[in-house]
Amino acid sequence: MDERKVRESATFPPHVIAEIQRAASEGMYYIRGSGAKRAVPTFDDLVFLGASISRYPLEGYREKCDTNVTIGTRFAKKPIELKIPITIAGMSFGALGAHAKQALGQAATAMGTSTTTGDGGMTPEERESSQTLVYQYLPSRYGMEPDQLRKADAIEVVAGQGAKPGGGGMLLGMKITRRVAEMRTLPQGIDQRSACRHPDWTGPDDLEIKIHELREITDWEKPIYVKVGATRTKYDTMLAVKAGADAIVVDGMQGGTAATQTCFIEDVGIPTLPAVRQAVDALKELGMHRKVQLIVSGGIRTGSDVAKALALGADAVSIGMASLMALNCNAPIYEEDYEALGTRPGACHHCHTGKCPVGITTQDPELEKRLDPDLAAQRLRNYLATLTLECQTLARACGKSHVHNLEPEDMVALTMEAAAMARVPLAGTDWIPGWT
Amino acid sequence: MQTLDLDRIDVRTANQQLHDGAGGDNEYEILNPMGRHAIAVGLDGPFEVAVRGHAGYYCGSMNKQANVTIEGNAGVGVAENIMSGRVHVKGYASQSAAATGHGGLVVIDGDASARCGISMKGVDIVVGGSVGHMSAFMAQFGHLVVCGDAGADLGDSIYEAKLFVRGSVESLGADCIEKEMKPEHLETLRGLLEQAGIDADPKEFRRYGSARQLYNFKIGNIGYY
Numbered sequence: 001m002d003e004r005k006v007r008e009s010a011t012f013p014p015h016v017i018a019e020i021q022r023a024a025s026e027g028m029y030y031i032r033g034s035g036a037k038r039a040v041p042t043f044d045d046l047v048f049l050g051a052s053i054s055r056y057p058l059e060g061y062r063e064k065c066d067t068n069v070t071i072g073t074r075f076a077k078k079p080i081e082l083k084i085p086i087t088i089a090g091m092s093f094g095a096l097g098a099h100a101k102q103a104l105g106q107a108a109t110a111m112g113t114s115t116t117t118g119d120g121g122m123t124p125e126e127r128e129s130s131q132t133l134v135y136q137y138l139p140s141r142y143g144m145e146p147d148q149l150r151k152a153d154a155i156e157v158v159a160g161q162g163a164k165p166g167g168g169g170m171l172l173g174m175k176i177t178r179r180v181a182e183m184r185t186l187p188q189g190i191d192q193r194s195a196c197r198h199p200d201w202t203g204p205d206d207l208e209i210k211i212h213e214l215r216e217i218t219d220w221e222k223p224i225y226v227k228v229g230a231t232r233t234k235y236d237t238m239l240a241v242k243a244g245a246d247a248i249v250v251d252g253m254q255g256g257t258a259a260t261q262t263c264f265i266e267d268v269g270i271p272t273l274p275a276v277r278q279a280v281d282a283l284k285e286l287g288m289h290r291k292v293q294l295i296v297s298g299g300i301r302t303g304s305d306v307a308k309a310l311a312l313g314a315d316a317v318s319i320g321m322a323s324l325m326a327l328n329c330n331a332p333i334y335e336e337d338y339e340a341l342g343t344r345p346g347a348c349h350h351c352h353t354g355k356c357p358v359g360i361t362t363q364d365p366e367l368e369k370r371l372d373p374d375l376a377a378q379r380l381r382n383y384l385a386t387l388t389l390e391c392q393t394l395a396r397a398c399g400k401s402h403v404h405n406l407e408p409e410d411m412v413a414l415t416m417e418a419a420a421m422a423r424v425p426l427a428g429t430d431w432i433p434g435w436t
Numbered sequence: 437m438q439t440l441d442l443d444r445i446d447v448r449t450a451n452q453q454l455h456d457g458a459g460g461d462n463e464y465e466i467l468n469p470m471g472r473h474a475i476a477v478g479l480d481g482p483f484e485v486a487v488r489g490h491a492g493y494y495c496g497s498m499n500k501q502a503n504v505t506i507e508g509n510a511g512v513g514v515a516e517n518i519m520s521g522r523v524h525v526k527g528y529a530s531q532s533a534a535a536t537g538h539g540g541l542v543v544i545d546g547d548a549s550a551r552c553g554i555s556m557k558g559v560d561i562v563v564g565g566s567v568g569h570m571s572a573f574m575a576q577f578g579h580l581v582v583c584g585d586a587g588a589d590l591g592d593s594i595y596e597a598k599l600f601v602r603g604s605v606e607s608l609g610a611d612c613i614e615k616e617m618k619p620e621h622l623e624t625l626r627g628l629l630e631q632a633g634i635d636a637d638p639k640e641f642r643r644y645g646s647a648r649q650l651y652n653f654k655i656g657n658i659g660y661y
Contacts, residue, residue: 027655141536141555144517146478146498173652185538185557185576186595190651193593195574199554200494200513200532209473213494213516216451217478 019262029263031170033351033361035163035256035299035321040271042254042299043308045418046411047427050397058396065392066402069316071293072154072223072246075215079223079246080132080153082316083112084388085403086306089251089297089320090136090156090227092118094171094180095258095351096324098125100360102373103327105129107380111388116156116318119169119194120183122148134225137214139168140194142184149218156225157211157245159198159236162255162272162298164264165229169194172259174354177363204239211244225249230275230298231268237282241292249318250279252298256321258361259352272298272309274421280313289313290404303390310391311406312422319387326383327376328358334370443468447475454479469495471511476504479521496523499540515542518559531568534561537578543632550587553580556597562632572599573609581628583636591644595651599644600625602636610660611650617643 008014022030051057058065072079088108093101095118106129108115114132121143127133135152137144149155160166171180171192181188201210211224226240227249240248252272257265276296283289296309297318309317321329332345337357341350351361359370395403398410412427413419419426420433430436438461440450450466454476457464462483469475473492476485476499483502487495490508497516505524506514512530515523518537525533528546535551537559544552544561550568553561558577566584573589575597585603592609598621599612608614617639625638650657 027658028653031653141517141557144536145538146480146500146517146519149498150478187651190595191653193574195555199551199573200516200535206493206512209493209512213474213477213497213513216447216474217498219452219455220448 029261031172031259031261031352032265032349033256033258034265034349035254036266037349038266040254041273041415041417041421042271043273043305045273045415046308046413046422046424048307048311048394048398048410049412051399055399057399058401060393060396063396064401065396067388067392069293069404071225071295071316074246074288074292075220075244076154076223076246077219077221078153080114082114082132084384085310085314085316085391086111086300086384086387087113087134087295087316087318088115088323089255089318090116090118090134090158091320091324092120092171092258093123093126094118094120094175094184094363095361097356097359097362097368097371098123099368099371099373099376100324100327101126102129103371103376103380104323105133106373106377107323107384108132110377110381111384113384114153117148117152119143119171120180121145122151123183127151136227138194139196139198140184141199142186142192142194146217149214149222152222154223154225154247155214155218156227156249157207157214158227159207159240160229160231160251161227161257162229162251162253162269163257164260165231165269166196167260167264167268168196169257170259170352172352172354175258175352175363180363204243207240208243215244223247225295227251229253229255229268230270230272230278233270233275233278234282237279237294238286241283241286241288245292247293247295247315248279248283249295249297250275251318252276252296254299255297256324257351271421272296272300273418276309276312276314277421277423283313290315303387303392304394306387306391307394307403307406308411310403311410312408315404323380323383324360326380327360327371328379329356329360331358334358437463437465439465439467441467442470442472442475447472450475451477454483454485457483469506469508473511476502479504482521490527499523509546510544514544515540515559518542528565529563533563534559537561539578541628541631543634547584553578553597556580560628560631562628562634564632564634566603569606570609572597572612575599579624579628581625581632581641583634591646593650594644594646596646598624600628600638600641601644602641605642605644608644611647612644613647615643615645617641 109131116134134154223246225247226245228236253269293315296314334357356362469489471492479499479502492511496504500519502521509527525544529548534542545564547565552567552571562581569587576595582601588606589609591612
């Protein structure tokens with residue numbers, strides 16, 4: 001065979017053919033974990049303009065570059081103080097095993113930052129291991145108890161998430177063990193569906209009353225976040241501010257999930273890059289930038305990503321997938337188990353099966369033994385420390401004594417798409433497509 | 437009995453007094469509620485609270501042990517996520533009454549609007565009148581008793597909650613079916629009606645619950661997805 005004459009279709013590459021044939025065989029959409037795999041404009045498409053003559057840098061390791069952030073300064077009696085602007089995103093016990101939740105809490109506590117609950121409520125182990133714990137208030141209200149609201153340090157009203165804006169969560173039967181089922185008041189082994197919208201409020205006017213109720217129950221002590229999946233981000237941010245949020249969490253389409261339809265993961269929502277800019281625009285237009293804190297998530301992987309999100313105007317970022325990878329998600333170990341799932345390290349998205357080869361997204365006690373919570377916490381702590389150091393390094397290079405002093409003017413874009421979305425000039429020009 | 441007059445103090449002050457008062461004299465009356473929201477929420481103790489008038493959204497929500505009586509109508513989400521105790525609405529209730537409630541008893545003497553008992557997780561609800569559409573949507577556990585009629589799509593995507601309706605049901609939602617009323621169900625229903633102070637014959641009711649056909653994703657159920 002002459003290989004030069006063999007040409008794959010751009011419209012029907014092998015993975016598309018495989019999906020068509022899977023759909024033809026099963027008659028059902030594909031449900032999987034993880035985040036979007038398609039290429040989208042990202043923070044990689046931006047670079048910093050390090051200081052030289054027109055601006056001068058700070059000396060690395062000697063001159064101070066602070067990283068602390070306070071969240072909840074608008075209304076809460078007890079805002080939360082974080083030492084680093086990198087938080088751990090909401091992930092449920094159920095989606096994750098107990099060891100993984102414990103490791104997330106320990107690492108976040110060691111680094112002086114927060115972790116977040118998920119669907120199903122708060123476990124005692126999670127509260128114990130997390131010095132600062134944000135409690136998610138989700139449409140399903142699985143496991144939602146007022147005592148847990150009172151035990152939390154902040155409350156996050158989840159209106160949507162980046163992996164599936166407009167959709168509800170899923171937890172497939174193999175992960176609904178007895179403990180998970182009891183926490184969620186569900187029959188064991190069912191394919192759990194979560195509602196896509198809250199049962200007792202719709203729209204921004206109701207949300208304002210809902211936030212008021214949550215404040216009354218907790219005596220106005222806790223910061224209240226509102227989390228949205230990035231879609232109509234400018235409007236959603238404005239409406240959340242109007243509804244009385246202390247902080248807005250914007251989750252871009254690269255954000256992960258434990259299980260949802262692939263068509264949601266890949267085809268709904270906008271990337272994190274333009275979402276940050278839209279959210280910051282909304283806050284500035286309302287005169288609320290830095291008064292209502294903005295937390296950005298969805299595909300944050302490096303200290304450079306953190307620095308770029310902050311430079312665009314975010315107050316903090318949140319990481320989910322990357323924190324799991326620090327624990328060992330997709331690590332090249334137990335490779336035969338990846339193979340049994342039909343995948344390999346680096347491409348695994350089988351969180352939905354409960355058969356996580358590295359013991360993170362599972363309720364199987366044997367698999368969970370593969371994740372030592374103390375060692376995993378140390379790895380995540382190292383990773384968070386690395387992100388922080390990288391972010392500080394870049395901020396110092398731009399002459400900033402606090403990472404929040406980074407600004408859009410410190411960056412240029414390498415592609416027209418990124419220039420238009422982030423609204424910074426294309427490198428070497430003064431051109432911002434659509435704006436100048 | 438202590439009096440909290442919402443014409444003289446705001447809801448925040450009233451709720452703080454209730455929260456601070458747990459363990460003391462727990463008998464209160466709340467005057468001039470005038471449809472204000474989040475009255476008597478997050479109570480954690482054996483309170484006796486009488487709300488003398490109409491309440492706004494989420495009255496009596498997320499309470500434990502408390503006995504709250506609303507001497508009027510209640511807005512959206514009355515007794516939302518109640519954990520235990522009792523909320524009694526003497527008038528009518530708006531949408532999402534007792535939504536996500538985990539325990540306790542919610543009694544509504546009049547009608548309840550749409551989505552009554554949505555995502556209920558163990559609460560018992562007795563409605564003297566009728567309920568609106570999509571009531572008991574995704575109802576997980578507990579009992580919903582409707583002495584009047586039920587609107588469209590009753591019990592859509594229901595889990596293990598048990599529904600009793602005396603009047604007509606406009607339509608049943610996905611995976612909700614009529615079930616045999618066995619002696620133990622009549623006994624449960626009799627007890628709930630008695631607790632609610634409603635004089636009705638349990639034998640006049642019909643029982644509905646989950647067919648359990650949507651508990652796992654199956655190609656045969658594609659029409660429901």
